[in-house]
Amino acid sequence: MPQLGYGVFKVPEEEVYQVVLEALHAGYRSIDTAMIYENEAGVGRALRDSGIPREEIFLTTKVWNANQGYAETLAAFETSLTKLGVDYVDLYLIHLPMPNEDRYMDTWHALEELYKQGKTKAIGVSNFHIPHLKRILEEGTVVPAVNQIELHPFLSQEEIRTFCKEHDILVEAWSPLMKGRDALTEPVITDIATTKDKTPAQVILRWHIQHGIIAIPKSVTPSRIRENLAVFDFELSATEMQQLDALNQNQRTGSNPDEMHKK
Numbered sequence: 001m002p003q004l005g006y007g008v009f010k011v012p013e014e015e016v017y018q019v020v021l022e023a024l025h026a027g028y029r030s031i032d033t034a035m036i037y038e039n040e041a042g043v044g045r046a047l048r049d050s051g052i053p054r055e056e057i058f059l060t061t062k063v064w065n066a067n068q069g070y071a072e073t074l075a076a077f078e079t080s081l082t083k084l085g086v087d088y089v090d091l092y093l094i095h096l097p098m099p100n101e102d103r104y105m106d107t108w109h110a111l112e113e114l115y116k117q118g119k120t121k122a123i124g125v126s127n128f129h130i131p132h133l134k135r136i137l138e139e140g141t142v143v144p145a146v147n148q149i150e151l152h153p154f155l156s157q158e159e160i161r162t163f164c165k166e167h168d169i170l171v172e173a174w175s176p177l178m179k180g181r182d183a184l185t186e187p188v189i190t191d192i193a194t195t196k197d198k199t200p201a202q203v204i205l206r207w208h209i210q211h212g213i214i215a216i217p218k219s220v221t222p223s224r225i226r227e228n229l230a231v232f233d234f235e236l237s238a239t240e241m242q243q244l245d246a247l248n249q250n251q252r253t254g255s256n257p258d259e260m261h262k263k
Contacts, residue, residue: 001058001091001122001146003209004229005030007174007216013039019220020046024057026226032148032174032216034062034095035080044084059086062095062126063111068103073110077119092120093148096257097132104132105139112142124148126174127257130163137167146214148172152183153207156248161213172214177201179253188243196234205231207244 006023008016008031016039020031024046033043040061047057061084067076077092092111097104104125111123124146125136136144147164151157151173164171177183184190184200193200201217205228208215217228236244 001170001214002028002030003214004028004205004231005032005058005060005214005216006225007032007218008039008043009034009037009174009218011037011039011218011220013042015220016042017046017049019225021050022222023225024050024052026222027229028225029056030058030060030216032060033084034064034093035067035076036062036064036095040080040083041085044086048085054086058090059084060091060093061089062093063107064095065098065101068094068098068101068107070106070110073107074113077110077114081119088119088121090121091124091146092122093124093126093146094128096127097125097129099132099258105135108136108140112140115142122146124169129257130160133160133163133167133169143167144169146170146172148174148216150175150252150254151208151213152176152178153186153189153204153244153247154178154183154249154251155253156245158248161211170214171212172216173208174216175253176208176213176215176217177204181253182251186247188247192236192240192243196236198231198234199227201228202231202234203236203244206234206236207241210236210241 006028061080063073063076114120115123122145124144126148189200193203219225
């Protein structure tokens with residue numbers, strides 16, 4: 001799985017085809033979508049029209065809250081596969097644990113079956129906190145390959161990252177740029193960007209890379225799509241990494257997964 005991918009959250013179906021093509025031609029080889037984004041068909045069409053062999057593209061999608069449960073998840077997966085127009089995905093995730101619904105173990109067992117059948121090359125979770133992960137590890141038969149969570153310098157998630165590292169679960173950041181909010185104008189970040197002759201977004205993505213975090217920035221602007229990929233030709237010093245680490249305020253841009261209910 002590439003450490004830097006391209007996310008398509010909230011990209012409308014009519015736009016996603018072109019931006020995914022743009023991302024693939026820019027050099028991205030990991031595309032992250034989800035059933036709830038309602039753009040899987042456009043993503044799949046872009047994959048086919050890109051001219052890039054399917055096996056060279058790492059494709060992720062997710063089962064939504066309303067489709068949790070064993071049989072429901074199996075059916076939802078087939079729907080996603082049809083919309084994407086592929087015969088397998090590289091990574092299939094549970095989008096949210098929905099602890100109040102208490103169906104994520106049934107959902108996980110469905111993912112294990114899909115993995116066993118080879119319909120997905122890997123399975124994982126999204127927005128899972130440590131108690132949810134512990135239950136998966138105790139009651140499941142497959143260790144999640146990935147936990148995709150909101151993560152950026154203002155929400156560094158160190159406790160979850162440590163737990164995942166101890167259990168060989170990769171951490172993937174959604175909203176790695178904090179949805180373009182305070183992070184891109186934070187003086188610590190902008191000062192480092194000036195020093196490195198890079199943009200604030202590139203500095204933040206480099207912070208993820210050096211922490212071993214997978215990042216899936218999203219942009220629909222061609223220049224920024226390419227800019228976000230240009231983070232492998234410089235390095236942040238230990239001091240700069242510490243300065244960025246110190247920005248943590250446990251500040252979310254999204255909802256707390258423990259408080260989410262089925263929609």
